[in-house]
Amino acid sequence: MDVWEKCRSWTASQLQETGQDCYYQVISDTFDGTEVTFADRRIVMAASHDYLGLSADQRVREAAMAAVRRFGTSLGGSRAISGSLRLHEQLEEQLAQFLGQESAAVLPSGYQANLMLAPLLDKDDYVFSDLSNHASLDEVIRLGEAKERKFLHSNMKHLEELLTTTRAGAGKTILSDGIFSVEGDICDLPALTQLAGRHSAYVVLDSSHDLGVLGPKGAGAAEHYGVQPLLITSALSKSLASVGGVIAGPAEVIRYLRFHARTSLFTAAASPANVAAALAALEILQTEPERRQRVLNLAERLHNGLRALGYDTGASTTPVVPVLVRGRERCLRMWRKLCEAGVFTAPMTYPGVRAGREVLRVTLTAAHTDTQLERLLNAFEAVGLAEGVLPEAGPPREYAPVRITRPTMATSTARGEEP
Known part of the structure; x- marks a missing residue:
């Protein structure tokens, strides 16, 4: 058997059919580590692990x-x-x-x-x-x-x-x-x-x-x-x-x-x-410990903003926010629609996660603003309703709030408001 046959069968159409064309997408420019130009549009980058927002410092x-x-x-x-x-x-x-x-x-x-x-x-x-x-x-x-x-x-x-x-x-x-x-x-x-x-x-x-x-x-x-x-x-x-x-x-x-x-x-x-x-x-x-406080404040608000809409963010109490969507096709479709709505997330499907546990991983940095957080939540609300992930009747009356894991700091100037 030709050892390269598996490569020849790995075509662009197969990538599109399996949804794997969502990966290796090109970003043409970045802005302060919080926004990027993707598909000729400037959108919020919510898939970077630059937690303290220092890559653009x-x-x-x-x-x-x-x-x-x-x-x-x-x-x-x-x-x-x-x-x-x-x-x-x-x-x-x-x-x-x-x-x-x-x-x-x-x-x-x-x-x-x-x-x-x-x-x-x-x-x-x-x-x-x-x-x-x-x-x-x-x-x-x-x-x-x-x-x-x-x-x-x-x-x-x-x-x-x-x-x-x-x-x-x-x-x-x-x-x-x-x-x-x-x-x-x-x-x-x-x-x-x-x-x-x-x-x-x-x-x-x-x-x-x-x-x-x-x-x-x-x-x-x-x-x-x-x-x-x-x-x-x-x-x-x-x-x-x-x-x-x-x-x-x-x-x-x-x-x-x-x-x-x-x-x-x-x-x-x-x-x-x-x-x-x-x-x-x-x-x-x-x-500058205030950077750490800032990203933790944003993460807690992100968790609870998503949960207030009706999303499940799992057992996380950290800035790694996994939004459970279940279903490979739905996960990748939501990733595309969120990009169209102005937010870049990370679709995690098999083998990165078990089948049936697909998530959109969302991460903000200390450099993100309150306005960008609101844009993200609005996009998740619109796409979640369109995809049937969120109930048409509206958000839940109650949800279990997330208390982010925080260090004990004797001194900190962080307040968590817009930088």
Whole structure:
């Protein structure tokens, strides 16, 4: 059989029939990180994870441009050979300190940061992974040699059963997202840590979506709970307004991985512009807590505005807002109609979610305005009525309000009104 036949059958008409032509759509311009030009129209961008609204911040832009002027656009080599700058080390040192870890390594992407875990997963070991973990954590399990045990999403009883029935003396690693990227709920890190302690296991936490959002200083789920896992990984493309990834933990572990993880040894170093942008964003994250308060305020109003209309936003209490629509065709059709109504969202269908649990994922940033939030809610109301997702009789008389998960902050200037 021709190995390329499957490619020839993957035609534009098939993409249209399956609705997958909704993906890889081109945005021609952006405006302050809150609006974009799409299909020749300027619409609200509500599918970005730039939670603190720093990607368009002039200080971050200037830091990136200064790095390009000094070092160029690429270093032309891996960190192990010719690609290490003092700039990389500065970011690693500051991220390690911020995350409460001894050491850190910066990678060109968040996906690669998780793949860096593979050398830790030996053939006699076991790895336990939440069913809703990000695809990159699934991929590192495939790359490693450890035996996989999946536990039901956030189900500590099921995890304990799996740990209890695993061979005594075997190495055990538990993998979990901090904030789950589709459901928007937060892992029970204290329970994970307690189970790990009882069963001689280690916890690795992917904090891509909680770094900058959770914790008194914005350091993520570990700081939020006051519990420190063995390792923390994170993308730099969310709250740190860049592209890249980080893995932080004990110095001896990070040192070992630098020399044994192929994803680190055999990839070009993160670009100077991306490293400098992340450094600038990290400083702003720590000195301007009002940005975190702003995005949390907007998220709470978004959750409750959607629920007041009759939508279900699931178990999320974070800025990741999943709007349940059920049905692949309906989900993709609503995505198109929302674009026409002036709002760009993220359609999540199988295999990103289970069939029957399709959602439109909505995320706002600290840079979005109250007016843009109202435009979004008005669009969801109009499209939901047209699609029969919302009742014709009108919104529900009562709904269960969402109380967003917030850090305890002694001082904050945030009030949540229009910037």
